[in-house]
Amino acid sequence: MTQSTPPAAAGLTYRDAGVDIDAGNEVVERIKPLVKRTLRPEVLGGVGLFGGLFDLSSRYREPVLVSGTDGVGTKLILAKQLNRHATIGQDLVAMCVNDVLVQGAEPLFFLDYFATGKLDVDTTVHVVGGIARGCEIAGCALIGGETAEMPDMYPPGEYDLAGFTVGAVEKSKLVDSGKLRAGDVLIGIASSGPHSNGYSLVRKILARAGITPDNGGLDLDLGGVTLADALMEPTRIYVKPVLELLARHDIHAMAHVTGGALVEKIIRVVPAPLGLDIDTSSWPLPAVFDWLQREGNVAREEMWRTFNCGIGYVLMADPADVAAIEADLDRLQLAHWRIGQVTPPRDGERLRIR
Numbered sequence: 001m002t003q004s005t006p007p008a009a010a011g012l013t014y015r016d017a018g019v020d021i022d023a024g025n026e027v028v029e030r031i032k033p034l035v036k037r038t039l040r041p042e043v044l045g046g047v048g049l050f051g052g053l054f055d056l057s058s059r060y061r062e063p064v065l066v067s068g069t070d071g072v073g074t075k076l077i078l079a080k081q082l083n084r085h086a087t088i089g090q091d092l093v094a095m096c097v098n099d100v101l102v103q104g105a106e107p108l109f110f111l112d113y114f115a116t117g118k119l120d121v122d123t124t125v126h127v128v129g130g131i132a133r134g135c136e137i138a139g140c141a142l143i144g145g146e147t148a149e150m151p152d153m154y155p156p157g158e159y160d161l162a163g164f165t166v167g168a169v170e171k172s173k174l175v176d177s178g179k180l181r182a183g184d185v186l187i188g189i190a191s192s193g194p195h196s197n198g199y200s201l202v203r204k205i206l207a208r209a210g211i212t213p214d215n216g217g218l219d220l221d222l223g224g225v226t227l228a229d230a231l232m233e234p235t236r237i238y239v240k241p242v243l244e245l246l247a248r249h250d251i252h253a254m255a256h257v258t259g260g261a262l263v264e265k266i267i268r269v270v271p272a273p274l275g276l277d278i279d280t281s282s283w284p285l286p287a288v289f290d291w292l293q294r295e296g297n298v299a300r301e302e303m304w305r306t307f308n309c310g311i312g313y314v315l316m317a318d319p320a321d322v323a324a325i326e327a328d329l330d331r332l333q334l335a336h337w338r339i340g341q342v343t344p345p346r347d348g349e350r351l352r353i354r
Contacts, residue, residue: 018151023119027147030125034132038142042108052143054109054166062171066105069164070095074199076161078231081213085123087234088161089130090137091196094235096165097138098256098313101239102269104175104246105167107140112163114147117154127161130234138239140165177269179252182344185322186266186278190335191312193233193288197259198306202231205296222287230288238313241332245315249325253316262353263305266314273345278353283337286310304353311339 014021044053056063072091079088089112097107112131114124124147135142145163154160169175194202211217211227218228238256245251255266267276280300285293289309292298303309317325322338329336343352 018118019149020119023121024147024149026121027119027124027128030121031128031132034125034129035142038110038132038135038140040108040139040141043141043143052109052111054141054143056108056168060168060170063168064103064105064171064174066100066103066167066169067164068096068099068167069162070099071160071162072196074203075196075232076159077203078199080157080159082218082228082232084232085126085130087130087133087232089127089132090134090234090237091130092161092163093131093134093138093140093165094237095196095258096163097134097140097167097237097239098235099258100165100167101242102175102254102256103167103169104173104254105169106243107138107165107167107239109141109143110135110138110163110165111143112145112161114145114159114161115154116147116149116159117151118156119147119149120157123159127159131163134234134237137237140167140239173246175246175251175254177253177271179250180270180274180316180342181252181318182274182342183319184252184316184342185319185338186276186340186342187315187317187322187325187329188283188311188337188339189238189313189315189329190236190283191257191286191308191310192236193230193286194292194307195235195258195312197261197308201296201298201306202292205292205298209295220291222291225287227288227291236312241329241334242313242315244332245325245328248328249317249321251315251317251325255314255316257308257311257314261303261305261308262311263301263351267351269316270342270350272350275343275346275350276340276352277343278340278351280304280309280339280353282339283310301353311337314339316342 220227
């Protein structure tokens, strides 16, 4: 009696394992024109090489490179719930380029990392399109990135974002806070909203208020803008106007107000023993922050350490230069306020917020 041989099992493919190479290739083809719009003359070889190439030789004599990396945090969860993916990429770029700007650096190029469990072509193109738009606003080139499809690492429909930028500044023009003096004035430039910080608390407040994307609560009107729009407004990119200010004025120090907000981010650039006195009554609290504070019963001090509360970027300058800086901010159509000053040494207290 002869035994029959069992049929051979079908050969497995990468797609069987959950990775769709064809979808990845489609993403690449669809984002190519978006990326192309961000390129600068210093970019060598275009996009698609194993490493991005950028030629500094014709632009700087003594370049100091300044790098920064960040993500978007749990604002991504809200973006997914609202199916709004087109602007979250601008948040990613903004969080990086605004940081390197603090040292006076011009962001030169940007690279992103997009990771997901299963690649959705349309969502990915929307996200990368937002990244490209952010790079256009900042004037930096999107010279590379990585799209990683990792089944079992992320649940279906989930994705995560990270990115980094490299900027440069002439060594002689590096902004390092060395010029700061007691009496220097803090000029706060308006944020566009919560930017990309504090969204774990935002989502906790939404849950407490019983608001979900499905019950219409996010359609609440906050003085002409819905709550959803206010929360999803992309982070403002300050690069081009601030670089213009730096070319025209002597700015002693700057701060990008992100996680840690007013409590931690501004004092970080002030060398001890100097301190800060910040007057929170000197600018209006935007409606979205007022709503978050009331609905969450959030203490004032907790607001200051979690949210930017309407101030996204801070300039510090000699009192004699402030009026001219403010005139240029008006011309650049950036809302601004004098929010405090640098203080002399005091007994153990470096930061006063009132």
